[in-house]
Amino acid sequence: MRRIGIFVFASYGVLFAASSPLLYNSLAEPLQKSSVSIEKLSQKPIMEPNKQLLRSFLNRMETTLLMGKELSDSEHADDKRMNAYLQDLRELSRTKESIDLLYRKSLDTAMAKADKKSFEDLISVPLDPLKHPRIRSEVIAFYQKNYPHHSIRSIDALCDEQELEEKSIKIAIEQEQAYEEHLRILKRSEVSNIKKTAQTGSRNSVILSAEATGSGGFEFEAENLNPYTVTMSIDFELLSNLKSSGKIPLFIEIPGRSKKRVLELTRIAPELPVNYRSSYGWARGSAFAVHQDSYIYKLPFSSGSVVNVSQGYNGESTHKGFSAYAVDFPVPVGTPIYAAREGIVVGSEGSSNFGGVGAEYRQYANYVIIEHRDGTMGNYYHLKQGGALVAIGKKIAKGELIGYSGNTGNSSGPHLHFSVSKVDPVSMRRPMNLPVKLQSLEGIVTLPQKGDRYTVQ
Structure with a gap:
């Protein structure tokens, strides 16, 4: 189902509004889901020194949800009250980020001190930091070292997820030749x-x-x-x-x-x-690149056009682990694609006319890859045959036409796969996607999700 109207990217506190009606209480759904875990976290002894912060979040969440329901039930929402509601969501998002950071630091401390009781309490609460590949790897390593004869179901699930991801990364490296070795x-x-x-x-x-x-x-x-x-x-x-x-x-x-x-x-x-x-x-690419986090990327389409998201960050299909921060835009074959950021073309392939669903099709993707000034790479994948318009070595301006979308490679339908990456500084060989800010006419997007709809500025 296509969603229109107002969208809230709660995890990063980004909000933007259009004029169409919408159930206001649905804006708080991501935060509401997190509040269930935060409620459990507040009951753990290790969180006692920070219990006031957690309870404050939960109490304000309850008040804000009530306000959202009242706005949804109202035929004519008051602008001042609506703005107050959106401001509350922004502040709750910032508090949620602080709680995530606190959770991560507490987990680090528990592992450093080999505090198994605190470790077990924390990993029993599925907060967002556990989805981060680096944190997940550290948790699994601690678990395997300290629990040789004991099984914890939640970490066993993390182990299975990591094993599956490593297999898919191995296939990607082999088929996309992302890393040349044994030279x-x-x-x-x-x-x-x-x-x-x-x-x-x-x-x-x-x-x-x-x-x-x-x-x-x-x-x-x-x-x-x-x-x-x-x-x-x-x-x-x-x-x-x-x-x-x-x-x-x-x-x-x-x-x-x-x-x-x-x-x-x-x-x-x-x-x-x-x-x-x-x-x-x-x-x-560079494993030592430091991404310019303040940079605002252009949505890679024609100004004024409207695009949907079929798979966003941490998507259920293929955006996992090191590939988590990528966006899929379903667009017809032949849609013009523009550079989201200036740079130099370092990869360009447009000869393939073959695609399908499965890792075996990865090698057939057409693409354009642009190296940015900070050493990161902008990746534009699944272009049509003949759809890579720029040659390696060409300097590209932000907003310059670089190709046409298609359906090549590992693809379930016509779309553009866009991501920004660097070389993973741990393995020094595989690409690692990075979260970025995207400029839409409605506002700055930091957490694109399936079903979102943007107007290109």
């Missing part, structure tokens, strides 16, 4: 020949070469032939009579079309032979 280190004399045949984005477009030094060691140089930044990882299976100048494994960022000395192996004992066995890998 052979070249001799410096081999580099020029490789560069003659290397193409942008190919396995050998990022080169690591080694050259013997006069003192019996080795010097390593990395060269990135691509127009975009990559994150390189270097590891050694064997180091015999050699000492590394840096920490192993080594993770390093290589800017586009640049080369740098990255590592040196020094001979330890001059009288003994040396040997090493190593390989390297790389991922497109």
Whole structure:
């Protein structure tokens, strides 16, 4: 069912209104769902020092819900009262964020102190922070270490979810070639020949070469032939009579079309032979990028058009784990797509005319990927055949036409999949989506959800 009118993204306190009628009490539904867990949390001994904050939220929630019901029952809602209601929802959203932060810190403290009673109390309450991949991984690691012979159903469910996610990520990495690994280190004399045949984005477009030094060691140089930044990882299976100048494994960022000395192996004992066995890998993008959270992205469609959301953040279908912060917009094949943010094109594929439902179709997606000034990537997927209009290396302005939507790749119907990502700083190889702010005519959107409807500014 299509929803119109006023939308509230309660978790982040973003609200915007249109003139169409709507049941006002439905605006508070996300907060109301959270209040059930917060009520349980307020009864836990570990929350006793902060009980006043939790009770204050719950009491105000009750009052605000009553106000929303009165507005919904009224034939002509008073503007002043409606604005007061929306302001209450904003403040409740901010308080909810504070409670989430408190919950996360309490969980961290319980695990650091190996306080199993507090840990069990906290994880029995399903608040939003438990959905975060990093927190979930830490909780599972603590559970596996401290509960070898005891099962907690809620964490077992988290373990199953993480296992499923890791399998899907593995398939995605293999099929989308998001990470190139087990590459052979070249001799410096081999580099020029490789560069003659290397193409942008190919396995050998990022080169690591080694050259013997006069003192019996080795010097390593990395060269990135691509127009975009990559994150390189270097590891050694064997180091015999050699000492590394840096920490192993080594993770390093290589800017586009640049080369740098990255590592040196020094001979330890001059009288003994040396040997090493190593390989390297790389991922497109920077694991060290810091997203400009204040940046407001354009909705990637024509100004004045109206778009719906078929799957938003933490969507039930495919937006999970590291892919949680993505938005699917159902639009007809051939809908013009515009850059949500300025940058440089680092990925462009438009040759496929094949799609379907399932991971095996991922490799057939057409796309445009744009690297932003802060090192993050804007990803526009499922474009039609011939629908990627921009070439790798082209500078793109915000709002510039970059392609046409389609139904290629792993897709259940014509739509645009949009996300902003960086390389995950833990694995240093897989992409990790980031939450962003989107500008609509109605206001700034920070938590797009299924059923939402926006007018493009």
